[in-house]
Amino acid sequence: MSAVPVAPASEPVEEVLxxxxxxxxxxxxxxxxxxEALFESADHRTAEDLAATVQARSPDVHISTIYRxxxxxxxxxxxxxxxxxxxxxxxxxxxxxxxxxxxxxCGLTIEAPEQLFSGLSRSARDRFGFRIDPRHFxxxxxxxxxEAQ
Amino acid sequence: MSAVPVAPASEPVEEVLxxxxxxxxxxxxxxxxxxEALFESADHRTAEDLAATVQARSPDVHISTIYRxxxxxxxxxxxxxxxxxxxxxxxxxxxxxxxxxxxxxCGLTIEAPEQLFSGLSRSARDRFGFRIDPRHFxxxxxxxxxEAQ
DNA sequence: TAGTCAATTGCGACCTGCTTGCGACAGGGC
DNA sequence: GCCCTGTCGCAAGCAGGTCGCAATTGACTA
Numbered sequence: 327m328s329a330v331p332v333a334p335a336s337e338p339v340e341e342v343l344x345x346x347x348x349x350x351x352x353x354x355x356x357x358x359x360x361x362e363a364l365f366e367s368a369d370h371r372t373a374e375d376l377a378a379t380v381q382a383r384s385p386d387v388h389i390s391t392i393y394r395x396x397x398x399x400x401x402x403x404x405x406x407x408x409x410x411x412x413x414x415x416x417x418x419x420x421x422x423x424x425x426x427x428x429x430x431x432c433g434l435t436i437e438a439p440e441q442l443f444s445g446l447s448r449s450a451r452d453r454f455g456f457r458i459d460p461r462h463f464x465x466x467x468x469x470x471x472x473e474a475q
Numbered sequence: 476m477s478a479v480p481v482a483p484a485s486e487p488v489e490e491v492l493x494x495x496x497x498x499x500x501x502x503x504x505x506x507x508x509x510x511e512a513l514f515e516s517a518d519h520r521t522a523e524d525l526a527a528t529v530q531a532r533s534p535d536v537h538i539s540t541i542y543r544x545x546x547x548x549x550x551x552x553x554x555x556x557x558x559x560x561x562x563x564x565x566x567x568x569x570x571x572x573x574x575x576x577x578x579x580x581c582g583l584t585i586e587a588p589e590q591l592f593s594g595l596s597r598s599a600r601d602r603f604g605f606r607i608d609p610r611h612f613x614x615x616x617x618x619x620x621x622e623a624q
Numbered sequence: 625t626a627g628t629c630a631a632t633t634g635c636g637a638c639c640t641g642c643t644t645g646c647g648a649c650a651g652g653g654c
Numbered sequence: 655g656c657c658c659t660g661t662c663g664c665a666a667g668c669a670g671g672t673c674g675c676a677a678t679t680g681a682c683t684a
Binding site for chain 2: 409427429430436438442443444445446448449450453454455456457458459460462463464465466467468469470473
């Protein structure tokens with residue numbers, strides 16, 4: 327690798343920025359920081375949460391800018407948002423598609439591989455001609471531990 | 476009084492009111508009207524929607540009273556609420572348990588019998604010890620017609 | 625290296641969907 | 655008919671986002 331700049335893991339960030347630029351978009355600090363925040367921790371983060379990370383480095387980035395850029399990145403297919411419950415939406419990278427199981431009692435969130443939904447996928451298609459996308463809303467229920475009690 | 480009042484189909488309404496009374500609750504006009512609105516049309520209705528129906532007869536019933544009573548009825552197990560998309564929650568009678576398939580393109584809502592989820596139910600249990608409750612959040616996707624285009 | 629201009633930003637106001645605190649009102653057991 | 659307490663109407667508040675606008679700033683061009 328040749329002369330790495332300050333941030334070490336910024337390669338995928340640059341890739342997305344290139345994609346943005348290719349579409350006539352511009353590379354701004356807010357965008358770069360947001361992407362870095364997204365790539366740094368791969369879990370599910372709320373807009374507010376991401377804003378806090380970005381603002382730790384660039385205090386002037388406004389929450390509305392975060393929302394606008396999250397929308398833009400979702401349109402580009404870089405991230406997706408899901409609803410894990412009644413609160414705010416969660417954003418994560420679109421690269422490993424998966425659904426979610428969320429415990430109604432303790433809040434535990436399980437990442438469920440798409441394949442887990444294959445039975446439902448088949449029956450929804452056969453019965454209603456409906457093609458499901460299990461990623462947008464979580465499936466609620468009770469986890470092993472809470473169920474045991 | 477034996478002479479039947481105006482509303483004809485109020486039998487199940489009276490049943491719920493009796494349940495409420497048995498628990499130390501009181502029977503008020505707001506509650507009766509809300510229950511009538513719920514039993515009159517069995518589909519999925521928003522709080523605002525139900526409020527409009529109630530207010531057509533009793534204009535003073537406040538939306539906050541509607542919310543409080545919907546909560547109460549849900550605690551009693553008479554109704555459930557589900558989220559069919561990004562908008563407001565939908566309320567319906569708990570009597571026929573079912574999930575929902577919602578088309579992301581046209582908004583079509585399909586009532587899915589619990590049995591449709593049996594495959595997912597099994598795999599979630601086997602793989603994660605997780606017992607799903609498919610009723611709370613809808614499963615998004617695309618309906619037959621939108622998929623065809 | 626500056627000039628240009630549209631994309632993007634920060635900011636504040638606004639919106640929807642719902643919740644809460646409070647004093648007034650009213651079921652219903654006595 | 656009284657009294658107690660559950661419920662109500664109202665207004666204010668809150669969370670999570672969205673939007674309009676003027677100011678700023680990337681990045682293409684000369």
